[in-house]
Amino acid sequence: MTIADETPTTVPESVTDAVRGARRVLVLSGAGMSAESGVPTFRDAQTGLWEQFDPSELATAEAFRLDPPFVWAWYAWRMRLVRDVEPNAGHRALAELADLREVTIATQNVDDLHERAGSSVAAHLHGSLFELRCSECATPYAGDVELPAEPVERIDPPTCPRCEGEVRPGVVWFGEMLPVPAIEATERAIEALEPGDVVLVIGTSGIVYPAAGYPAMALAEGATVIEINPADTEISDMCHHHVRGPAAQVLPRVVEAVR
Numbered sequence: 001m002t003i004a005d006e007t008p009t010t011v012p013e014s015v016t017d018a019v020r021g022a023r024r025v026l027v028l029s030g031a032g033m034s035a036e037s038g039v040p041t042f043r044d045a046q047t048g049l050w051e052q053f054d055p056s057e058l059a060t061a062e063a064f065r066l067d068p069p070f071v072w073a074w075y076a077w078r079m080r081l082v083r084d085v086e087p088n089a090g091h092r093a094l095a096e097l098a099d100l101r102e103v104t105i106a107t108q109n110v111d112d113l114h115e116r117a118g119s120s121v122a123a124h125l126h127g128s129l130f131e132l133r134c135s136e137c138a139t140p141y142a143g144d145v146e147l148p149a150e151p152v153e154r155i156d157p158p159t160c161p162r163c164e165g166e167v168r169p170g171v172v173w174f175g176e177m178l179p180v181p182a183i184e185a186t187e188r189a190i191e192a193l194e195p196g197d198v199v200l201v202i203g204t205s206g207i208v209y210p211a212a213g214y215p216a217m218a219l220a221e222g223a224t225v226i227e228i229n230p231a232d233t234e235i236s237d238m239c240h241h242h243v244r245g246p247a248a249q250v251l252p253r254v255v256e257a258v259r
């Protein structure tokens with residue numbers, strides 16, 4: 001669900017107090033973080049050409065193996081979409097928060113909007129749309145890629161100059177291992193949390209593991225866990241605080257109160 005609610009969201013004082021009192025802030029972000037930039041969330045109804053396809057069935061190595069041009073066209077369209085949008089006020093607020101507190105960002109997002117807002121991202125848990133590699137020999141691919149201005153049903157993926165295998169996006173599909181450095185960076189950030197530190201769980205439905213398990217791990221370290229999401233999620237119950245509003249509205253208010 002993409003929500004750009006017109007109703008101003010109130011950020012409770014308990015939330016701003018917690019962030020103000022924290023030494024470290026760990027940000028665990030998901031697709032809702034980029035919704036107000038115009039990037040549909042992962043589980044938003046697919047539109048147009050991919051309408052009748054379940055995104056979790058497209059985001060698999062099996063789907064790519066069965067029909068590489070179909071899956072590649074979906075990713076080429078999403079690369080184009082992300083390239084053409086801008087970070088939102090939520091991304092910018094988190095970049096500013098790093099001047100005020102020790103901030104670590106571990107994102108499930110495969111876009112680069114945190115970085116383009118000025119944040120440094122410790123972990124891209126599900127990889128990146130733009131880090132292409134060969135699906136056969138894993139050689140990184142740096143060649144040109146055609147990104148369609150309009151959705152196209154099938155586009156042949158580029159081929160690897162080394163082995164002629166098909167090039168794939170550098171994302172983590174279901175059933176694939178997450179990048180070890182990303183897991184390690186996230187686990188280190190969680191282990192470094194102390195009571196009084198804060199975890200902001202922003203715009204994730206909390207259903208994809210291992211990322212969905214990180215808020216519980218942070219809780220066990222004694223951190224205060226705050227969910228920022230317009231909707232209830234699988235992990236809402238375990239969070240200390242919920243701010244039921246869109247990230248691009250809520251985060252600037254949180255950071256303003258800490259400034």
Ligand code: BJW
Nearest residue numbers: 003030031032041042043108175203204205208209246247
């Ligand atoms: C807003 C908003 C606004 C809207 N502001 N918020 C343990 C238990 C059960 C299963 C497993 C398990 N461990 C592993 C598994 C299997 C599997 C898994 O978790 N399955 C579950 C679905 C049950 N996990 C894996 O396979 C992972 N690999 C792995 O664990 O390897 C080891 C292993 C292998 C095999 C067997 C066992 C272990 C890999 C997971 C890879 C996920 N990849 C994807 C695709 C990436 C490429 C692509 O984008 O195409 O990553 S799936 C997709 O979901 C994408 C996302 O990063 C991820 C999470 O989605 P997210 O961010 O939560 O988005 P949405 O759309 O779900 O939610 C958006 C939220 O935003 C909503 O809540 C809205 O309300 C909110 N919102 N507007 C704030 N303005």
Ligand code: ZN
Nearest residue numbers: 134137160163
């Ligand atoms: Zn290759």
